[in-house]
Amino acid sequence: MINVHIFTDSLTTLPQDMIAGLNISIVQVYIVFSNAQVYRHTEDISTDKLT
Numbered sequence: 001m002i003n004v005h006i007f008t009d010s011l012t013t014l015p016q017d018m019i020a021g022l023n024i025s026i027v028q029v030y031i032v033f034s035n036a037q038v039y040r041h042t043e044d045i046s047t048d049k050l051t
Helices: 016-021
Strands: 007-009 025-027 030-033 037-040
Antiparallel strands (some): 030 037
């Protein structure tokens, strides 16, 4: 049997109950502005600030 682990990034639109139910891991996305300002999505900056 093949073991599979599912990953997605922090910009996912998957419902939280699906993420938890399928044991999906979230990989942090880094947002960089002008090669100087670095933000971690959901930690330092929210999605609404990116639009």
